[in-house]
Amino acid sequence: xxxxxxxxxxxxxxxxxxxxxxxxxxxxxxxxxxxxxxxxxxxxxxxxxxxxxxxxxxxxxxxxxxxxxxxxxxxxxxxxxxxxxxxxxxxxxxxxxxxxxxxxxxxxxxxxxxxxxxxxxxxxxxxxxxxxxxxxxxxxxxxxxxxxxxxxxxxxxxxxxxxxxxxxxxxxxxxxxxxxxxxxxxxxxxxxxxxxxxxxxxxxxxxxxxxxxxxxxxxxxxxxxxxxxxxxxxxxxxxxxxxxxxxxxxxxxxxxxxxxxxxxxxxxxxxxxxxxxxxxxxxxxxxxxxxxxxxxxxxxxxxxxxxxxxx
Numbered sequence: 001x002x003x004x005x006x007x008x009x010x011x012x013x014x015x016x017x018x019x020x021x022x023x024x025x026x027x028x029x030x031x032x033x034x035x036x037x038x039x040x041x042x043x044x045x046x047x048x049x050x051x052x053x054x055x056x057x058x059x060x061x062x063x064x065x066x067x068x069x070x071x072x073x074x075x076x077x078x079x080x081x082x083x084x085x086x087x088x089x090x091x092x093x094x095x096x097x098x099x100x101x102x103x104x105x106x107x108x109x110x111x112x113x114x115x116x117x118x119x120x121x122x123x124x125x126x127x128x129x130x131x132x133x134x135x136x137x138x139x140x141x142x143x144x145x146x147x148x149x150x151x152x153x154x155x156x157x158x159x160x161x162x163x164x165x166x167x168x169x170x171x172x173x174x175x176x177x178x179x180x181x182x183x184x185x186x187x188x189x190x191x192x193x194x195x196x197x198x199x200x201x202x203x204x205x206x207x208x209x210x211x212x213x214x215x216x217x218x219x220x221x222x223x224x225x226x227x228x229x230x231x232x233x234x235x236x237x238x239x240x241x242x243x244x245x246x247x248x249x250x251x252x253x254x255x256x257x258x259x260x261x262x263x264x265x266x267x268x269x270x271x272x273x274x275x276x277x278x279x280x281x282x283x284x285x286x287x288x289x290x291x292x293x294x295x296x297x298x299x300x301x302x303x304x305x306x307x308x309x310x311x
Contacts, residue, residue: 030106030284030285030286030291030293031051031052031106031107031286031287032051032055032057032104032105032106032111032284032285032286033049033050033051033104033105033106034049034050034051034053034055034072034074034102034103034104034105035047035048035049035102035103035104035105036048036049036050036085036100036101036102036116037099037100037101038099038100038101039099039100048081048084048085050074050077050081052286052287053074053075053076053077053286053287054074054075054076054285054286054287054288055072055073055074055075055285055286055287056072056073056130056283056284056285056288056291056292057070057071057072057073057104057111057112057282057283057284057285058070058071058072058281058282058283058284059071059104059111059112059281059282060279060280060281060282061207061257061258061279061280061281062258062278062279062298063205063206063207063258063259063278063279064138064195064196064199064205064206064207064208064213065196065199065200065206067136067137067138068112068114068136068137068138068207068208068209069114069134069135069136069137070102070104070111070112070114070133070134070135070136070137071132071133071134071135072102072104072132072133072135073130073131073132073133074130074131074133075128075129075130075131076128077121077131081131082121082131085119085131085133086119086120086121099115099139099140100115100116100119101113101114101115101116102114102115102116102133102135103210106252106254106284109254110210111254111282111284112135112137113137113209113210113211114135114136114137114138114139114208115135115136115137115139115140116133116134116135117134117135117136117139118132118133118134119131119132119133119134120132137208137209138170138192138208138213140168140169141168141170141190141191141192141195141208142190142191142192142193143190144168144190144191144192145189145190145191146167146168146190146191146194148186148187148188148189148194149163149164149185149186149187149188149194150185150186151184151185151186152184153183153184154181154182154183155181155182155183155185156179156180156181157177157180157181157182157198157202157204158172158174158177158180160182160185160187160198161174161195161198161199161213161215162174164191164194164195164198165195165213168191169211170208170211170212170213171211171212171213172212172213172215173212173213173214173215173223174214174215174216175214175215175216175220175221175222175223176216176217176220176221177204177215177216177217180202182198182201182202185198195213199215203217203218204216204217204218205217205218205222205259207222207257207258207259209257214259216259219276221259221260221261221276222257222258222259222260223260225255225260226260226261226262226263227253227255227256227260227262227263228262228263228265229248229250229262229263229264229265230264230265230266231265231266231267234250234251234253235248235249235250235264235266236248236249236250236251236294237249238266238267238268238271239264239266239268239271241270241271242298244278244298244300245275245278245298245299245300245301245304246271246275246298246299247296247297247298247299248264248266248296248297248299249294249295249296249297250294250295250297251293251294251295252282252283252284252293252294252295253295256277256280256282256295256297257277257280258277258278258279258280259276259277260276260277261274261275261276261277261302262274262275262277262297262299264299273301273302273303274301274302274303275299275300275301275302276299276300276302277297277298277299278298278299278300279297279298280295280296280297280298281295281296281297282294282295283295283296
């Protein structure tokens, strides 16, 4: 297990700090925490935090255009808790501009944050009936329609995106955008639609992470973090080649995220090298013996992308 340099901010290996839990030489129970907040519509926010519950979580991210989603199954909740976490009319929440949010943590590390789109108990699976939650990141930006952006003359694209983010409670985090500009821009629709349209016009990728919107050029990386993956450092089994690159499975790490590059070292012929992550799914569980705690990644070779990209 590669644990060298864990205290060095330049160290980007998966490392045992992310997916093994030891205390005095013993394995410690993996735990997940779920923090809920509901806008009651009268100026108050109701909050509830659940931890130490049997749960399964799957998050997936294939880029901002498609959305970042989470699905959870929580077990052992009382009927009172189920009632509190089951709004009767989700459409009215959206139309009223109110949010029913969920944040999922592993320890102190944020795994996902977004708006609950559905929550229900499946009582047909007694005695263990899961409370199932489906959530979507940046739903508030999708629901909020604002006046169109209209500017005259040459405008910096970063300024447009930064303005949209700041005015709606988000932080804009660009990477490698440089002095990208646009003449006489005009964009309409929801906040999310305007961000997506600007990015699409300039071949940019974007990704909501909590209350941060990351933006970077297609084919580049969203930041400088580059996880190192090998059999000694998180890789499970062998990568599988596919038409667009390859798929591989690792022990869970929050460092694995859409838009990042990874350094892959494997004994599979022709598979080692630098890759861009084009899709990441995390499968996690708590209070489940032998439960999931891994990530599945789709990736494209950086070399192949540079060779085949359109001019």
